[in-house]
Amino acid sequence: MDATVERLLTAAREVFDEEGFRGATTRKIAARAGVNEVTLFRHFASKEELIGAALARGHAEAVARLSAAPLPEEPADLDAELRPYLRMVLQAFAGAGRGVRTALAEWEHLPAYHAWLLGPSEAVMERLRIYLCAAARAGLVRPGADPDAVTHLLVAALFSHGLLPPMMPGRFPGGPAASFERCVDLILDGIRPEPEEVSR
Amino acid sequence: MDATVERLLTAAREVFDEEGFRGATTRKIAARAGVNEVTLFRHFASKEELIGAALARGHAEAVARLSAAPLPEEPADLDAELRPYLRMVLQAFAGAGRGVRTALAEWEHLPAYHAWLLGPSEAVMERLRIYLCAAARAGLVRPGADPDAVTHLLVAALFSHGLLPPMMPGRFPGGPAASFERCVDLILDGIRPEPEEVSR
DNA sequence: GTATCATGCAAGCGCTTGCTTGCGCGTGAC
DNA sequence: GTCACGCGCAAGCAAGCGCTTGCATGATAC
Numbered sequence: 001m002d003a004t005v006e007r008l009l010t011a012a013r014e015v016f017d018e019e020g021f022r023g024a025t026t027r028k029i030a031a032r033a034g035v036n037e038v039t040l041f042r043h044f045a046s047k048e049e050l051i052g053a054a055l056a057r058g059h060a061e062a063v064a065r066l067s068a069a070p071l072p073e074e075p076a077d078l079d080a081e082l083r084p085y086l087r088m089v090l091q092a093f094a095g096a097g098r099g100v101r102t103a104l105a106e107w108e109h110l111p112a113y114h115a116w117l118l119g120p121s122e123a124v125m126e127r128l129r130i131y132l133c134a135a136a137r138a139g140l141v142r143p144g145a146d147p148d149a150v151t152h153l154l155v156a157a158l159f160s161h162g163l164l165p166p167m168m169p170g171r172f173p174g175g176p177a178a179s180f181e182r183c184v185d186l187i188l189d190g191i192r193p194e195p196e197e198v199s200r
Numbered sequence: 201m202d203a204t205v206e207r208l209l210t211a212a213r214e215v216f217d218e219e220g221f222r223g224a225t226t227r228k229i230a231a232r233a234g235v236n237e238v239t240l241f242r243h244f245a246s247k248e249e250l251i252g253a254a255l256a257r258g259h260a261e262a263v264a265r266l267s268a269a270p271l272p273e274e275p276a277d278l279d280a281e282l283r284p285y286l287r288m289v290l291q292a293f294a295g296a297g298r299g300v301r302t303a304l305a306e307w308e309h310l311p312a313y314h315a316w317l318l319g320p321s322e323a324v325m326e327r328l329r330i331y332l333c334a335a336a337r338a339g340l341v342r343p344g345a346d347p348d349a350v351t352h353l354l355v356a357a358l359f360s361h362g363l364l365p366p367m368m369p370g371r372f373p374g375g376p377a378a379s380f381e382r383c384v385d386l387i388l389d390g391i392r393p394e395p396e397e398v399s400r
Numbered sequence: 401g402t403a404t405c406a407t408g409c410a411a412g413c414g415c416t417t418g419c420t421t422g423c424g425c426g427t428g429a430c
Numbered sequence: 431g432t433c434a435c436g437c438g439c440a441a442g443c444a445a446g447c448g449c450t451t452g453c454a455t456g457a458t459a460c
Contacts (some may be wrong), residue, residue, distance in 0.1 A: 105305030160356035190390020
């Protein structure tokens with residue numbers, strides 16, 4: 001593709017993630033792309049259009065990466081299937097964390113971008129929900145555990161471990177990944193069916 | 201106190217919560233306070249000082265409200281003690297949600313305000329941690345459950361239920377409070393000691 | 401009554417913002 | 431050889447920004 005457009009899109013996404021819509025000035029974006037500000041306006045009609053295109057591209061990439069992640073339709077082993085998936089999502093999430101925080105803050109101001117901003121998170125949530133409902137039907141989850149609540153809890157853990165570490169590093173001794181793993185342990189241990197129920 | 205200063209402080213906090221530092225212009229703040237912009241600069245040397253004072257006041261109020269919440273030093277009954285506390289914190293958190301989202305996004309840009317921005321959250325986290333460690337020592341928590349992980353999980357649930365509902369209302373059927381309650385059920389059920397362990 | 405104080409209002413300054421215009425330069429197609 | 435095209439550069443414009451100045455007005459203190 002056009003190398004200039006490419007560089008502008010990635011620069012726009014980076015600056016937007018770090019500074020928000022207002023802070024992402026066309027001069028900053030052009031400078032980061034190593035391009036004259038005028039060139040920016042030769043390729044995109046306005047700052048809104050540029051950032052929209054940049055977010056759309058980021059959204060597409062994220063969705064592609066996430067839907068490549070393995071999470072079977074027919075659950076067989078929660079530990080073996082869920083853990084690698086969650087690990088991968090957390091990594092993607094932490095990588096996009098700066099942008100997610102910006103998206104959360106500017107949500108009300110950028111209705112035009114809603115589909116791009118939280119689409120990947122929604123997709124992950126829905127996929128987890130479907131998987132856990134199937135797991136519950138297959139008897140892999142203790143009957144008392146509501147699959148929706150389990151989904152929420154997993155997403156909450158992803159959410160907090162993807163966003164909070166830069167702000168409260170002292171709260172994650174051993175690193176966010178280790179802390180996340182311990183939370184997942186806790187959740188999975190808590191929803192495992194009792195031994196006698198498995199054999200029924 | 202001075203009614204004008206008071207109105208300026210609340211207006212500054214509101215506008216900052218909604219629009220962030222850059223978006224909280226002195227003209228907007230003065231207008232919301234029903235005051236001339238010049239009056240603003242007669243009371244505060246700069247916009248930074250005004251917003252700093254507003255955040256400090258909000259911080260003080262939040263801390264006072266939270267430390268008034270009951271959470272005993274000697275845990276006796278997790279369900280009876282933790283649930284009302286968490287309910288209250290969630291309410292406070294959801295009320296401040298707009299501001300928390302802004303704080304998360306602008307964290308790197310506002311180092312001068314760090315103490316005010318996430319202080320209350322830190323306080324809640326530390327209090328929960330101490331309580332859960334004591335509970336574990338008292339045998340109220342299943343030995344395999346790491347108190348730190350439980351704390352993280354509870355905070356994560358607070359976090360996501362305090363921030364996400366405005367953005368994904370469809371994901372919280374029955375309201376955020378009900379969904380939160382189900383998550384807390386799940387966590388508490390998962391960390392309860394086994395019956396035979398209680399009697400040992 | 402007069403002095404003091406907080407406030408409103410009109411105007412403006414220097415700066416940044418999104419965006420435009422005009423021109424000149426190099427490269428590849430034919 | 432030239433011609434179109436993508437780009438850089440210098441300049442600028444209207445609007446909004448934080449912040450200042452000067453002056454008029456009304457309430458309060460003594």
